[in-house]
Amino acid sequence: MKKAFLLWAGIFGLVAVVLGAIGAHALKDVLSDSQLSSFETGVRYQMYHALLLLVLSNIKALQSKAILWLIVLGVFLFSFSIYLLNLLFELSLEGLSILGPITPIGGILLITAWGSIIYKSLKIKSE
Numbered sequence: 001m002k003k004a005f006l007l008w009a010g011i012f013g014l015v016a017v018v019l020g021a022i023g024a025h026a027l028k029d030v031l032s033d034s035q036l037s038s039f040e041t042g043v044r045y046q047m048y049h050a051l052l053l054l055v056l057s058n059i060k061a062l063q064s065k066a067i068l069w070l071i072v073l074g075v076f077l078f079s080f081s082i083y084l085l086n087l088l089f090e091l092s093l094e095g096l097s098i099l100g101p102i103t104p105i106g107g108i109l110l111i112t113a114w115g116s117i118i119y120k121s122l123k124i125k126s127e
Contacts, residue, residue: 001065005057008072012050016043019083035086042082049075049110061124062117070113077106 020043027036049071056062081102088099 001063001068002057002060004068005053005063008068009050009053009057012046012053012075016047016050019043019046031086038082039086042079042086045110046075046079056117062120064116064120067113067116067120070109070116074106074109074113077102078110079106081106 020040023031023036023039023043027039031039053068053071056067081099085099085103
C-alpha cells in the first residue's frame with residue numbers, strides 16, 4: 001500500500017511541476033488572466049494532493065485503498081478537467097465543454113477523501 005501512495009505522489013508531483021512551468025511560461029500569452037488563474041488552481045490542488053499522498057505513505061493507520069482512489073480519481077476529475085476546460089479553445093476541443101460538471105465531482109471526491117482521513121483518525125486509539 002505504501003508503494004502505491006508513493007507512486008501516485010511522485011506522478012502527481014512531477015506532472016504538477018511540469019504543468020505549472022508550462023502555465024507560467026508557454027500559456028501566459030495564450031490564456032486570459034482568468035483562464036491562467038483557473039489553470040494554476042488545478043496545478044495547486046494537484047500538488048497539495050501529491051503532498052498529501054506523500055504524508056499518508058508514512059502513516060499506516062490512515063492508508064486505505066478507498067482513500068488512495070478517492071484522491072487519485074478526485075485529482076483527475078478536478079485538476080485535469082480544469083486543465084482541459086482552459087485549453088479547449090486552443091486544442092480545438094470545444095465539444096468537450098461537458099467537462100464543466102466533472103470538476104465539482106472531483107472536488108467532492110477530494111472532500112470525501114479528507115473526510116475519510118478525519119474518520120480514520122478518530123478511530124485511532126490514543127497512545
